[in-house]
Amino acid sequence: MTARDERAPWLTLKMREAMEAWLFISPTLAGFLIFFVGPLCAVVWYSLTEWNLLSQQSVFVGLDNYDDALFHNLDFWQVVRNSIVFAIGLVPLNMALALALALALSRRFAGVVFFRTVFFAPVVTSAVAWAIVWKFLLQGEAGFVNQMLAGIGIHGPNWLREPDWAMVAVIVTRVIKMVGLNMILYIAALQAIPRDYEAAARLEGASNWQIFRMITWPLLGPTTLVIMVITTIGSFKVFDHIYLMTGGGPENGTLVLAFYIYQQGFQFFDVGYASALAMIMFVIVMGLTVVQLALRRRDT
């Protein structure tokens, strides 16, 4: 019996490991290619065609759909404006409230668990249920909110029927629904800051505000960035909330991009145009992400 008797298997251990890795990852990768990469390519193609679902005809039209959106369709710019207003209203409000709540709830005191549970509860609730209940609360004259306002002598607007107020209502109710998520991210980040920093600063006579401004806030930087990116992108994804509360109305006052894509694609069956909108959305979201990350990198 010689040493050479045992021949090497046709797969080396190293090749075997790589093969197993691809095997492990293949379901995810296959799904990713089929349901994400493929569609992403398809949407580029669709956006260059005039494709009417009803007539089942597809014609290549070049950049006509983009031209339509950017230079001819008045709705489009209103939708972009609405999306920006929605994001600009929602993101700072959400983050400020989340940080304030986190600061209040990152210490230990009786009731802290109760409050955390309360502020987080809407996050686990379905957006549909949340929208239905708030739509009910915000009914015109008979709605609960307005009845309460009337009780203290304020004549409330018909929240969801006036374009500007509808936008406010949609933003605020969405913030209440989602703020808990950012709150717990901030709480986790605050609790990860070593206590010694605060103690050292206090010994040097720093006030609460100085401690926050000069120690806590800079240390929260990375978390703030992550939260900002997630929340901004999230604001562009909002669909169900608006679909149920206002249906994009009144007078397209709450018609945002996600909803507009749905409307054009699945209600008006203008697949080419809707796909061009989807591409525009893709570019906006990617652009925003890159800009925010770049800004942050320059900062630090």
Added chain:
Amino acid sequence: MIGSLTQRQLRAVKQICWTLALCVVAIPFVFPFLWMISSGLKGPSEIFGQPSLIPTSFRWNNYLEVFNYQPFARQYFNSLYIAVTVTLLTLFISSLAGYALARLRFAGAALVALFLVSALMVPEEVTIIPNFFLIRWLGLSDTHWPLILLPVFGSQGIVGTFLMRQYFLALPKELEDAGKMDGLSRFGVWWRIALPMSRPALAAVAIITFLNSWNLFLEPLIFISSLEKFTLPLALSNFTDPYGSPLWHLQLAATTLAVLPILMVYLIAQRQIIESFALSGVKG
């Protein structure tokens, strides 16, 4: 006079003020739930009458009507079994992929991870139109398949993959080496050592995946047309009179039925659930 208070008393007073302020802020977070339950027990006329948290007469009948109006039990079951299926599939697939990304050496690992992460940034609205045609081409329109396939292989599955990867990376590697020395195959190491030690991560993935599926709206709206195939969110939005106005008392009763069980589970396991979301957010 303030000056006569001791440090300790001062702190107590401050704490009470803070707590009161937090209670005020909490109102819009809690009240909608209370009002939902209350209004779901009122009749169509009382619902817009003088506001009162306790209904003048409890109309339990609303809850019967909910089931007569549409096949609500069937729809409830649809949501439940779809969410369970999606959760189990996601756990299986994302923990496999997460393990490969965390532990196995292969050319292209970094690239695969980068591709998957970038997909997280893209809203599903971008790809929903081609996916609609894909599902139709596969002959799966008006079935529950898209409601299972799209979340499992979409961003939810990717979130799960990275959550698992992060957790696997932190596990002591020597345990898996010991498993290999004991004769386990790669699959065996994953199944019998890595997974049993990853219960917290698996629980986190399960929780966020289940809730995501349970609350899914856009996909059912686009793919499902038959009433008996509706899921809960779609069913809830469907309590309307023939002219499209909401039948509030039924809608709110049904919403209560949909929300309350989840809320109960949340109250019992709030710590674990909140941690799960924190875990999934931090990695993003």
Added chain:
Amino acid sequence: MSSLTLRNLKKRFGRVDVIRGVTLDVADGEFVVFVGPSGCGKSTLLRMISGLEDVTDGELRIGNRVVNEVQPAKRGVAMVFQSYALYPHLNVRDNMGFGLKVRKVPAAERQQRVSEAAALLKLDALLDRFPRELSGGQRQRVAIGRAIVGHPDVFLFDEPLSNLDAELRVHMRSEIAALHKRLGNTMIYVTHDQVEAMTLADKIVVLRDGRIEQVGSPRELYEQPDNIFVAQFIGSPKMNILPAGSAAGFGAQPAGAVSVGVRPEHLSLVAPEKGQIGGKVVISEYTGASSLLHIRLDSGETCLVVVDGDAPEADMKVGLLAGTDNLHHFDTDGMALRKSRLLM
């Protein structure tokens, strides 16, 4: 039947050469210790033998088999890990029996083998406990027990004692020595602690930067180090290395000697005028049984000396004596010039 042969073994991680060609023969039943500073590749080498790391180049044989591409569990080796690596979700019995279960050993035999190992290691009373309920020493014993039940040809230990406190480490060291005597298996043991290496090994392999510096019995390494690295790595406190010129007073030097090594315990103190070399005490560290003196030589170098009993105080002038037998001579490359060569 379970000898071990390494032929020009190499390991590369990306562009980094971790093991740069190691050739070594381990006889059946030998206790071999790999020792070296951290990063020298000793753990990687052990993991290559276990199969947890693949071999980039060279040949690895266990017994008669070339095992380069054989899976870990089929090499007939068992490993004891630094962190013990006990499965936290299994109790002691299941931890020890896990490998047998995977290999589909019948339950009855499994049971018997586990109880044998448990009896050997005095673990009988702990079989139903979980790892988290055990002390460090107990965990270590379970880890050894897990290795034993598989009846391996070769045992591999990866710094098994480094997570234990000093007292327990000494105790477990003797238990491992006793185990080797009793089982008679080939054992390979990795450590960075040269005391552990000296006390346990039949044969020590000193590694540096992925290469073998010297192989030999503890006595050989101590008395005849091949080079300055080994001379200083083995022995504590470490050997003094002086330039040949400064050490001329100690006696004749072979041709080509550039530096001279002498261990602190081989130097003795005498009155200044009686010494071969003179110096002044800089620091005197009293450690109980002996004292460690830092001495500034007249030529400027610092030299360590171990003295039993009363030690002179700082700033005192002293003379140093060294026996010729205790001197080590090294050439420009730091390689030892052997005494045998000196006599010729």
